Amino acid sequence: MEKTSAAGPAAPKRARTRNRRGEGSRLREDIISAAAALLDETGDEHAITLRSVARKVGIAAPSIYPHFPDQPAIMLAVVQREFAQLETLLRSVAQEAGDDPREQLYAVCRSYLAFAKSHPERYRTMFGGLWMPTLGDNSLTEEDLVSLGSGAIQVLVDVLTDCAAAGQCATSDPSLDAITLWLSLHGLAHQRAVIRAFPWSEESIADSIITGITRLKDA
Structure with missing residues (x-):
């Protein structure tokens, strides 16, 4: 009834x-x-x-x-869409920063950290969350996983290449330095997320990471 x-x-x-x-x-x-x-x-x-x-x-x-076909395939699609949105954001802020590669680099790195802070659950899932199962037990392939985030990282490669071409940084391998820069920014984003009270200046640490890894020259 x-x-x-x-x-x-x-x-x-x-x-x-x-x-x-x-x-x-x-x-x-x-x-x-x-x-x-x-x-x-x-x-x-x-x-x-x-x-x-x-x-x-x-x-x-x-x-x-x-x-x-299964739950991991749904999670992969979620993560792929988030990375696509992150790439769009980073390319947009780089363009809005103007023609100075140095300003583009700072804008991209700071926007990356802001994205991580404003989307904590999605960010954690994007970068190796619990959803990533053992390959072979589901529909995912190795290529599905290794290609994640490649577009967003390419934005870092592009701005570092432009910085080097303009004589603003001493990088000789923009691809390698971009990966190193991303790993360092990711570490800062992770620590900020897991430490209840973050006692340090995030902007100062971020600037130190950027200038140290890219060997950015004084303006």
């Missing part, structure tokens, strides 16, 4: 509107967005399951399979 209340019969849960033919890509994006939202809400990658994502979207769990 349907439950009632003083306000009348309980309203049934509204199911998701069925996509029209050719709109399957919209459902795929809805699934990715639902998984990302669950990550933000719970802070727990284990909370993202096929069933929980299906409930969030308003579909039956089997409807996910035409788009994603």
Whole structure:
């Protein structure tokens, strides 16, 4: 028997509107967005399951399979989308910084740290979260994992190359220094996230990392 209340019969849960033919890509994006939202809400990658994502979207769990074969594939899509957004952000701030490669470098590095601070759960998941399973037990391939973040790192390579060309830094291997710079910035972002009270000047540390690794010359 349907439950009632003083306000009348309980309203049934509204199911998701069925996509029209050719709109399957919209459902795929809805699934990715639902998984990302669950990550933000719970802070727990284990909370993202096929069933929980299906409930969030308003579909039956089997409807996910035409788009994603398993949970790791959903998580990979979430992480890929976040890295794409990070790359877009970094390229945008580099362009907005003007024509000076030095200013572009500072802008990119500071925006990277700001991104990590404003999206802590997604950032943690992007960089080796618990979702990364053993290859062979799921649909993921080694190429899926090693290519993650390559576009965002390329932004660092590009600005370092421009700095070297302008004689503003002494790097002889922009690709290697970009990786080293990213690892150092990532370490700062991680420590800031795990230490309850961060007693040091984040901006000063970031500037020291940037100038030290890239051997940035005085203006």
